[in-house]
Amino acid sequence: MNNSSASQLVIFGGTGDLALRKLQPALYKLQREGLLDDVTTIIALGRSANSNDNYRSQVKTKMQEFLPKHFWSEQHWQAFAAKLRYISLDVNTLKDYHVLADAIHQYPNSRTVFYLATLSTLYTSICRNLHSIGVVDPRSSVVLEKPLGHDLASCTEINHEVLQVFPESNIFRIDHYLGKETVQNLLVLRFGNALFGPLWNSQYIDNIQITVAEDIGVEGRGNFYAKTGALRDMVQNHILQLLCLVAMEPPANLRADTIRDEKVKVLQALRPITVDNVKAKTVRGQYTAGVVKTTAVSAFLDEAGFEDSSNTETFVALQADVHNWRWEGTPFYLRTGKRLTRRYSEIIVELKKHPFSLFEGDPNDLPNKLVIRLQPEENITLYKVNKKPGLGRQLKLEQVELNLDADIHDELQAHEAYERLLLDVLEGDQTLFMRRDEVEACWAWVDSIIDAWQNAGTKAKPYSAGSMGPNASLALPEKSGRSWHE
Ligand SMILES: NC(=O)c1ccc[n+]([C@@H]2O[C@H](COP(=O)([O-])OP(=O)(O)OC[C@H]3O[C@@H](n4cnc5c(N)ncnc54)[C@H](OP(=O)(O)O)[C@@H]3O)[C@@H](O)[C@H]2O)c1
Known part of the structure; x- marks a missing residue:
């Protein structure tokens, strides 16, 4: 040929x-x-x-x-x-x-x-x-x-070695979450709709939640997982990538490096988690025996005979603060874990309530929420409040879901993330891949949490398989009067 x-x-x-x-x-x-x-x-x-x-x-x-x-x-x-x-x-x-x-x-x-x-x-x-x-x-x-290395030092060394042979412009660091249709649609939602742009900041957004929940256990990856834990396995890559896309400034154009520059700025703005605030900002958990759906399952420690696992976290919840002009005062709650109630990944953007409510006392007078679901199905929904239909004198409210989906549910049109990413690799388009400084910035933040856990002697709290993590995780948003979207 x-x-x-x-x-x-x-x-x-x-x-x-x-x-x-x-x-x-x-x-x-x-x-x-x-x-x-x-x-x-x-x-x-x-x-x-x-x-x-x-x-x-x-x-x-x-x-x-x-x-x-x-x-x-x-x-x-x-x-x-x-x-x-x-x-x-x-x-x-x-x-x-x-x-x-x-x-x-x-x-x-x-x-x-x-x-x-x-x-x-x-x-x-x-x-x-x-x-x-x-x-x-x-x-x-x-x-x-992914994962590229085990910490910042090993990641930097691998990057250094790979760069001896391939230039950065020919290196494609994969995070398959970025290949999901809805993740790409998030950019269009934010930057293609005048409706959302003016509201996308701490003046109007109360909090943002990112959940990546798995119902499976370690499934034969016990040795790898015992040394890795949920923070390195999920937060360092998928969750921080999602956070970057939600929090970044509008890029000046759609070139790969312009978008990646904006993502790096978000990572640089993450307030460090240190020994002084690690207790208030993080929850570490490990599952004990329980029932997931209808199946009884063993505790993490009984699943395989691997070493060094007594303090491995199979669940982590964090409050991340993006310390910049746009997001100061809006907490980002992040959580991921294994053997949770069900498998799902979603981003919740919860808007602030009006400063004054005409409908105070109605239990359905709830804040607007934008729910971006990535798994198992991909869709975007806006939770809004309607008048409950009826002739009653008193106005009653009801919360309804407005479907903002693109039509991605035609089975023959549905594309897996890896199709998008492989096509981009073959065409040389790096937009949906992580640059060296991005992946290293993710490790730097994650390493600081691991150091803080070690210095503070933070232990993984037990939670029953089939639950949504330790009770302390519920308390994380509740400290400021908020709650996880379930
Ligand atoms: N599985 C997933 O869904 C998934 C998702 C995201 C990321 N990843 C990442 O993708 C990578 C592969 O994961 P995996 O789940 O496919 O692992 P895996 O099932 O354990 O497969 C490992 C592969 O590496 C090959 N291999 C190992 N040592 C080798 C050696 N010395 N020389 C040549 N080949 C060698 C194995 O081939 P032989 O045993 O035949 O030699 C096998 O093909 C990992 O970095 C993982 O973190 C996997």
């Missing part, structure tokens, strides 16, 4: 959960829509010996398991499978890379995208070895999965 726009995709960790459950189905769906025509080959890598055909049937089995039936077509699958190739390689063994080099050189005019779907501790070795075998050129790019 002599096509200058052709690409090939190399997936390190091609046999892993992420590759089989998310990346390959997303690539297949792009192929189905004719968006993968320029991709010549998809080379999957893993340590185990495997033939191309075996790998293809492994992908097909997983795809039929995870992809809704209406997306399946044997004709599209055949065209997709023809691009798939498997190579066995241990990322730490240089001699294993020569087969990969030969495969890449079969398409000398193609741009190569290296997707690192492995633990980030392997990224340095992968980048050095790719450089050694001479397969990285100025057009090559690299995708880095």
Whole structure:
């Protein structure tokens, strides 16, 4: 092939959960829509010996398991499978890379995208070895999965090493939440509607809440999770990214760096959490045995025999304060946890009530709330107050939900976050990816909380599986007369 726009995709960790459950189905769906025509080959890598055909049937089995039936077509699958190739390689063994080099050189005019779907501790070795075998050129790019490192020091070191081989403009640091349709719609909601712009500040917004709740436990990730905890696993990436998009100033244009500049400013404005305020601003929890939906489940400590876990938090709630002109006085309540009542992610923007109420005493005289749901369904709803219909003399209120959705519910139009992100990587658009300074600023804030917990001796409080976290989490907004939206 002599096509200058052709690409090939190399997936390190091609046999892993992420590759089989998310990346390959997303690539297949792009192929189905004719968006993968320029991709010549998809080379999957893993340590185990495997033939191309075996790998293809492994992908097909997983795809039929995870992809809704209406997306399946044997004709599209055949065209997709023809691009798939498997190579066995241990990322730490240089001699294993020569087969990969030969495969890449079969398409000398193609741009190569290296997707690192492995633990980030392997990224340095992968980048050095790719450089050694001479397969990285100025057009090559690299995708880095989250979490990038374990703290600021390890993240900085990985970034430094990757930057020895790839320029920042060719590095795509993924947070798949940014690929969600509703997250992108949040920018349009804020900056495309005159209705919301003037209200989007501490004068009119009372508080903002971000919840990422999971009903599952650690599910075989026990060893990783015991050393990680909810703060590093969820707040450092997904939750801080959502906070940035809600809180940032309007960018001057839609260029990737202009938007990322604004996000970094939010992170820089986060008031540090220190040993002096850690008790008032944070709650750490760990689940004990309980019932999630109707199933009895074990305590975190009984789920697996991993070490160093007695104080691992499986739940965290925080009050974050964005210390700038726009947000001073509006708290951002953030919480995430495992084995909670149900699985959902949402952002709540709660407006202040009128300074004077005509309807005082009516229990439905409630503040307006904008509810941005990201999971399990994606939609945007405005909670407003109406007159309850009827002929009664006294006005009665009722709260109603106004659906502000884009029409994203057509099953055939629905796109997974990874489809959007893979397409952007192939097209070289970095807007929905994190820049180095952004990800390092996130770690700096999270590290300061971990240091404060250590210095204050903060312990994880028990909560029953199936609840919404420790009671202390309820008290976090209640201290200032607020409450979590449930
Ligand atoms: N799974 C998800 O939904 C998800 C979501 C967000 C982020 N991530 C991130 O994505 C990355 C991968 O996660 P995962 O869940 O797919 O992990 P996983 O199921 O444990 O898979 C790990 C992959 O890495 C490969 N690997 C490990 N050591 C290797 C080595 N020395 N040489 C070559 N290959 C090696 C494994 O291949 P072999 O065992 O065949 O050698 C396997 O393909 C992690 O950084 C994770 O945090 C995952």
